[in-house]
Amino acid sequence: MGVDLRGGLLERDHELDSAAAALDAAAAGTGGVLVLGGPPGTGRSALLDALAEAGQDARFLLLRADGADAERELPFGLVRQLFQPLLTPDRLREPEGWSRGAAGHARRLLTAEPTAVSDARREVVLHGLHSMIGELGRDRPVLLLLDDVQWADRASLRWLGYLARRISRLPVLVACAIAEDCVRTDPVLVREIAATACRTLRPGALSVPGVRRFAAEVLGADCPEELVLTCHEATGGNPGALAAVLSGLRDRDPRPVRRWAEVPTEAVQTLLCDWRMACLSAQPEPVRALADALAVLDADSGADSGAEPLRGLTGMTREDHTSALRALDRIGLLAGTGSPRLAHSTVRAAVLARMTVETAGRLHAEAARLLREEGCPAERVAAHVLAAGGGPRPSDRDVLRSAADAALERGAPGDAVRYLRAALADGSVTDSVRAGLLVDLAVAQRGLDPATSARDLVLAAPRLASAAERAAAALWLPPGLAAAHPAAGALLRQVGGEQGIDLGGPWRDEPDGRPDPVWRLEARLRWLAVQEPARPGTCASRLRRLGDREPVLAEGGGRELLVVLAYEAMLTGSLPAAEVAGVLDRVLEREPASAAHTYTALPVLAHLAIGTDSVRALSGWLDLAGIAAARQESPGVRAVVAAERAVLLATTGRPARARDLAEGVLDSADPAWPEATTLAVLALATVALRTFDPELGARIRQAARDSGDLRAITADRMVRGMSDLARGDPRSALDRFLDCGRQLAGRDWRGPAVACWRGWAAAVHQRLGELDAAAALAExxxxxxxxxxxxxxxxxxxxxxxxxxxxxxxxxxxxxxxxxxxxxxxxxxxxxxxxxxxxxxxxxxxxxxxxxxxxxxxxxxxxxxxxxxxxxxxxxxxxxxRIVRVGRSALTATEDAVVKLVLRGWSNQRVADDLGVTRRAVEKNLTRIYRKLGVSGRADLEGYSERRSDRGPPGPRERSLQVTAVVTHATDLNNPTFE
The missing domain is CATH 1.25.40 (Serine Threonine Protein Phosphatase 5, Tetratricopeptide repeat)
Structure with a gap:
């Protein structure tokens, strides 16, 4: 007969040739069964359509039916649908005699109401249907097209199996499209039908050229190659999936085709998700249950779900589990990795979205149990405990604490806080256990919310069972915060007394094995006392006794104590700089450069290095600490390191960078991080005094008032005195400088590295003609x-x-x-x-x-x-x-972005909204911009419209990098931070 089925189907030549051969054989009197298999979307229905068109051209009697999941319980539903067209009034006499003899039993079945057929009549009915097919084929060949056979009712499946074994000598072709993985009724009967096939066709995926042709048909002849490759990779060449993506692109964006080259992979995956979920909904319950389990276990961390927890979550046998995995793989829902994972995050989100809250909670709770038994990392288990809802069980408490420890270790305190708050939700915990959890919570959130952390520590520490536990809890308080908050300072003094630490008593040589917390407690107590009124000095003798002892240097607490003692010696001038510098060098040789130093007294290292002229070693150390701090979630940690760097830069000859960095720290100043504020004030005051810049005084004044630290207060007095000189009031300036000296002397801070008040006061005395007073100060x-x-x-x-x-x-x-x-x-x-x-x-x-x-x-x-x-x-x-700025090249990347938006005529609020910051942050940046460019306001910015670079305003990621860059490398320290 030479039937041609090629039509418009892509890359289906083999399948079309085989189907044409089957039609030719049936037309010649050799009937058979043609099975079209394969996963969803590969074109089974399209091949049936091509067969139907070819059969009509060859004058076949064409009968077609489609299986439906809703009709699986209707006896002979598929059969009745197949032969229903023959019962219409215009078909009753064609072909003549089609219901004579045994076929009459079949006709009565088709015209009666559907009922269950008894076993005694089953063979009669099946034979009748077979006879009816034979009668139909007397005049011309018959083509039966059956789509979605996997959803057919059991009676229809039995008839198909009966017919398939008896049509080899009839001019009948039965073409069945079967999705093997979606069988809902009777897998055995479906397999028997498939086994009788004379030909089995499984259409494959399209190649890249095939995808290119398909995309050109849908989107246009000039479809970009980038989009073709993206679609091929995402869909695997599956025609159904490809049609979903391409039609979605066409409907979403009818603009010129060149725009489609910009479509990101994520957009393609989103368009593909609905198609994938439709395929999943057609699967049997075990396959859908496995998808649910994968969605629950397949966390964004990318961890291997593991075969045993996954199978345990579904309760399947190994055979059923393997079969369901294969089904998910065939429909494209699994990623091409070694371990079972869903194909994309959009699929996981869609699977989770269709679950009920009860189902999701049950699966997460069971997943937590299974993963804990498998020995999986605590954070994986804890994630499921949190997702399960309903509060943790007592058995989950240890997992949540371990997960918090792991989160802190990787620098994610926000996650640690979530785990610990969940652990505290367990109402069965005792007071002592709750106190321990509160301490852990305070430790986790001290980088994110130091004030709340300090409050929790002060509340929890007295409830702890032992003095050692209370001491350990108190040591989590950053010393700067403890100095600024009386309750926190009182806690430190209380636990110090419990450990027998008396700063005013005589010191004896401690044994080499002194516990690290005791060293650290002494360091913190000395830090609290350093700004108290003058007391008998013991720092020099104590430092000389401990400064070169290896057991002290080997302990972190010992090194912290040495730094505090050295700092006190510098403030009081009780030891020569060379001895203090030696201690500094020995500490830096052993102290790891980490972000954790910001929670100790070690930030004074910057001031100490400057006072002893020993900045080289500290500069490299701070670079490494800055890299570590940039990985932290805590803005306060980054601010402390930035302030340390600003102090160093201000004194070692980088005033512009120091000023920008210090102002950035003050712009986002957090009262819970007083040491960052104090160090930034010191840096900014150094720049102001060297550049004789009264405009910086307002920034310093506000920050010093908020700080309350004597170092910041005296720096403010010095800058105020400089401002008095600038406005022509030397007498007021002198009073401020001398008052600064009196305040320092009241704390016994007589060292020359503390403040340069004598030099300024002597210069003013000279200007006023008071030469003897000037000479006395100079001497x-x-x-x-x-x-x-x-x-x-x-x-x-x-x-x-x-x-x-x-x-x-x-x-x-x-x-x-x-x-x-x-x-x-x-x-x-x-x-x-x-x-x-x-x-x-x-x-x-x-x-x-x-x-x-x-x-x-x-x-x-x-x-x-x-x-x-x-x-x-x-x-x-x-x-x-005087700092020299040249046009917009003087601006930081963030400041230049603000200028670009202002030059467009945008308001401060609109600039803030675009950059994702507060309006106040924009105003502060504009103030710096005006000063750097030497202009008075917005109107004068028009003269600076030249491009600083080819970059546009920074995006969210670039802004984040600008903020963290201030603590990662010395060459980037002129980038200010937004609030």
């Missing part, structure tokens, strides 16, 4: 600096004396200051000494002065600054540095 500063011995302190004192001393003696003092400062880590102080010397020698040695001034200019220029000439800042007590 006092020189004695303190000589005893301390650091190059920076010695150089400053010598420069001060040189300025106050006339003639050659003063010049020699200035020369000595320059030489001493060449060994300092403070290049700005060196530059100031060189400028002072150059101006003194201007009339005596012009060539030498030129060389000196050129060197000073190079020092300033290398740091993005320049020296103001005499007369430009007459009120200042010495050379003034």
């Amino acid at each position: 006092e500063e020189d004695r303190a600096a000589t005893a301390w011995g650091s190059p920076a302190a010695r150089g400053r004192a010598l420069r001060l004396r040189g300025v106050l001393t006339a003639g050659e003696a003063g010049t020699e003092l200035l020369r000595e200051a320059v030489e001493v400062l060449r060994g300092s880590a403070d290049p700005i102080e060196l530059g100031a000494a060189i400028v002072t010397l150059g101006r003194r020698l201007r009339a005596e040695d012009p060539p030498g002065v030129a060389r000196l001034m050129a060197e000073a200019d190079r020092i300033a220029a290398d740091r993005g600054a320049r020296w103001l000439g005499p007369g430009r800042a007459d009120a200042a007590p010495g050379p003034v540095l």
Whole structure:
């Protein structure tokens, strides 16, 4: 007969040829069964349509029926649907005699109401139906097309099996489309039908060229290759899945085809999800149950679900489990990985969404039990405990605590807080256990919410059973927070007393095995006492006794104590800088550079390194600590490290970067992180004093008032005095400088590395003509600096004396200051000494002065600054540095993004909404922008419309990187942080 079935089906030549051969054989009188199998979407129904069209062309009697899940309980439902067209009035006489003899039994079945057929009549009915088919084939061949046979009723399946074994000599072709994985009625009967097939066709997936042709038919001839490849990878070449994606793209976005090249993989997966879920809904209950179990176990962490927990969650036998997995794989719901996983997160979300709350809770609770028995990581088990709802059971408490520990270890305190709050929801816990859980919760959230953490620790610690437990709990309090909150400080003092620590008593040599918490408690108590009014000093003798003992250096608590003792020695000037620097070096050799140091007294290392002129080792250490801090969820941790870096930069000659970094810390200042605020104030005050910039005073004043720390308060007084000088009120300035000295002396902070108040006060005395008072202060500063011995302190004192001393003696003092400062880590102080010397020698040695001034200019220029000439800042007590900014290149990436949006005419609120920050944050950034560019407001920004770079405003990820970059590397420290 030469039937041609190719039509428009893609890459189905083999299947079409086989189907045509089967039609030819039936037309010649050799009947048979043609089975079309394979997973959903491979084109079984399309092949049946092609067979129907070809059969009509070849004058076959065409009868068709489709199985339906809703009709599985209707006896002979598929048979009645198949032959119903023959019962219409215009078909009753065609073909003539089709219901004679035994076929009459079948006709009565088709016209009567559907009822159950007794076993005695079953063979009669089946024979009658067979006879009817024979009568139908007398005049012309018969083509029976049966789609979705897997849903047929049992009686119809029996008839198909009966017929399939008896039509080899009839001109009849039975074409059955069967989704083997979706059999709902009787798998045995379906397998028997499939076994009788003369031909079995399983259409495969489309190749990339086939997908390209399909996409061109749906979307247009110029479909981008990127989209073709994305669709092929996502669908595996399944025509049904591909049709769902392509039609979804066409309906969603009818724009020119070139736009489809930009369609992300995630969008394709979303379009594919509905089709996948439709395939899943057609599967038997065991397959759907396995999908539910996979969705529950297949967490976003990507962990292997494991064969045993997965099978245990469904309660299947190994054989049924394996069969259901194969079914899910054939319909494209499994990822191509070694362990069973759903194909995509969209599938998992859709499966979870169709579950009832009760089902999901039951599965999660059972999953928690199974995973715990398998020894899976605690966080995996805890995730299911939380998802199960209804509160944890007593057996879950240990898992939740272990999960919290693991979350903290990987730097995710937010997850740890969730686990511990769930553990606290267990109403059966005793008071002591609840207190322990509260301590754990406080530890977890101290980086996210330090104030709440401190409150919980203060409440929980007294309920703990032993003094050791109370001491361990109190040590979780950051010392800066303990100093700022009386209740927290009282807790530390209480547990210190329980451990026998008396800072005012005589010290004996401790045994080498002293517990680490005891060392750390002493460090914290000394930190609390360091700002108290002057008391008998013991830090020098204590530091000398402990500073080189290996057992002390080997313990983290011992190193923290040494740092606090060294810091107190620097503040009081009770030891020379070389001894303090030696302790600093020994501590840094052993102390890991981690984010955890921000919760201890170690942030004073920055101030200590600057005071001893030992910044090189600390700089690298802070870089490593910054990298670790950038991985933390806590903004406070990152702020502390940023503030430490700002202090270092302010003194070592990077004023612009130090200012930007310190302002960023203050913009997002959290009262629960007072040490970050204090260090940022110190850095900003250093920059303000060196650049004679009163505008920074307002920022410092507010932060110092909120801090309450003596270091911040004295820094504020110094900047206020500088502001008084700038507005022409030297007497008020002098009062502030002297008051600063009195406050420091009241705490016995007489070290020259604490504050430069003597130099400023002496300069004002000189300006007021009070030369004896100026000289007395200069001599006092020189004695303190000589005893301390650091190059920076010695150089400053010598420069001060040189300025106050006339003639050659003063010049020699200035020369000595320059030489001493060449060994300092403070290049700005060196530059100031060189400028002072150059101006003194201007009339005596012009060539030498030129060389000196050129060197000073190079020092300033290398740091993005320049020296103001005499007369430009007459009120200042010495050379003034001015930060140089050049156009928008001076702005950070975040500030430049704000400028771009402002230049579009956007309001501050609209800029804030676009960048995902508060309006106040935008206003603070604009204030910095105006100062850097030297403009007075928005209107003046029009002159700075040149592009800083080709980048647009930063997206969420870029903004996040800008925020964290301030603590990851010294070269990125000029990026401010948004609130």
